[in-house]
Amino acid sequence: MAVEAIQKVTQVEAEADRRKEEAMAESKQKLLVAQRAAQRLLADSRTEAENEARQMLVQTEEEAAKATQKVLEQAKLDCEQWKRTARTRLDQAARTIVEKVVNR
Known part of the structure; x- marks a missing residue:
């Protein structure tokens, strides 16, 4: 029974390690997807x-x-x-000029 318990513990530990590795791989994938989405969003925002x-x-x-045209029109009127x-x-x-010239 002790051997069975050790095997069971070993299996559980192996399963936990496998799940941990899967979770890490999934987290990395989610991070990569989120980074790509953020880059697309940033590019779209810049555009x-x-x-x-x-x-x-x-x-x-x-x-x-339009303002220039109005000023030019007003200047023309002035x-x-x-x-x-x-x-x-x-x-x-x-x-007046003729008077001054003649009266000299």
Whole structure:
């Protein structure tokens, strides 16, 4: 019976070692799968962030172009107004110059 008990203990120990090795192999496999998933997630996140940054840049450039166009349009209107004002004063300026030249 002692031999049977020793054999039984040896079998149980061998089975425990086998299960331990299986558990370690399974853990390594799960870790590898998790690492690969994390790398894919990181790559996807980077790609998504780059796409969002590109979209934000395009949107910002469009907004800047619109703002620039508004400023240019306003400057053009202001310039036209100054030209109209100058034209109305042109006759008076010419008369004043003629008076000063003639009265010398």
